[in-house]
Amino acid sequence: MKSTSKILLGVITAAAAGAVIGMLFAPDKGNEIRSKVKKTANELADELLNAIRRGKSQYQDAKDDLRNKAYELKGKAQQKVEEMADEADEQYNATKKKLQVS
Template sequence: MKSTSKILLGVITAAAAGAVIGMLFAPDKGNEIRSKVKKTANELADELLNAIRRGKSQYQDTKDELRNKAYELKGKAQQKFDDIAEEADEQYNATKKKLQVS
């Protein structure tokens, strides 16, 4: 787990714990407290799911970008190799021709 994920999870956990503790000390009835705890837990779960979705989307975007860069670099390397191979063939043929003439 990356440090950003750990920090996010820690913040969400601390917020949930703070909300629960705050509600437990509130002068409300048991049913009201349970309702508030449930509502808060659902809201925090929604926030966590949204954060996970954003992270997954960012991961996919980064993965796609890196894949595209890799294909681009592969294409450039292949072109460079082809250019060098062509130049080597030309040099070989020129040298061979010179040797045959001599």
């Protein structure tokens, strides 16, 4: 787990714990407290799901970028190999021609 994810999870957990503790010490009736706890839990769950969705999206973007760069490098490598092979052929033919002339 990346440090950013750990920090986000810690912040969400701390916020949830703080909210629950704050509600338990509030001078409200039991059903009001339960309602607030439920509402806060739902809000935190939504925040967590949104964070997970953003993380998945960022992961997919990074994966796509990496794949594209790999294909680009593969193409450049193939082109370079072909250029080197052509150059080697030219040098071979030039050397062969010089040897035949001599």
